[in-house]
Amino acid sequence: MFLTGCRPGEAFALVWNNVRFDFIWFNKSYSASIKDVKVTKNNGIRQFFLYPRLTELLKRIQPDDTKLKDLVFKQENGRTYSSALQGALWLGFTKTRKNKTVPYPGVVTRLIEDGKLNTYLSPYHTRHTFITLTAWANKENSSALALLAACCENSVDVILKHYLDVDHSVTLIIIE
Structure with a gap:
């Protein structure tokens, strides 16, 4: 998202069929509330032209056996990300295993703790x-x-x- 300025839901709904290596089509957005894709915020379809840094990233993360309907950004289990999951990775979360609570600090939490960021920023x-x-x-x-x-x-x-x-x-x- 730092490399395109797309909205989180648009990144979560992006499939390889909408990625060419000179542009991306953004035409859908994932909605966690309905657990499905919908049209973008302004009902638009837009073309985002790629540049070398973004092209390199997409080529690096594209699996060899990619199908056109596969999500570009997906969890290890193949499912789409959601705003809730993004928030947990962003801020952190805790997990309890065998009566032991283990904290997993998020990206922003670590940046604040390391003094590299002085205030919370949302995804x-x-x-x-x-x-x-x-x-x-x-x-x-x-x-x-x-x-x-x-x-x-x-x-x-x-x-x-x-x-x-x-x-x-x-x-x-x-x-x-």
Whole structure:
């Protein structure tokens, strides 16, 4: 999700049939409440163009015996991830075995404990991080911002308002 800005449910519903090695089609989202896939948040189908880092990751995780209907991101048992499972892996959980409770710290919990993060961030922040970093890297290019908006099922206005905010390093020219 850090590499595409997709919503968690969209990652959980992604199948290999929607992955080409130049783009991904996002057209479904997994809903834990109905335990099935549904349309995306805005009922859209969108194309996300791949870049080398993401292409390498997808090639690395694709099993040799992949079928087109197989999930791209799945649990070891082949089932889809859910927001609840993602939350447990994100924050951590405990398991009791033979009357002994064993803690499994999550990724964010470990980052906070190691002093690398000072506040809790939800899994949805992976989307926000991707959009923010990409928007700032392309802030001078309105065509790139339009492409980013289309790839992430947003509008340029939403990106400007929520991801770029105000650039205080810019000098305002006053016309007299």
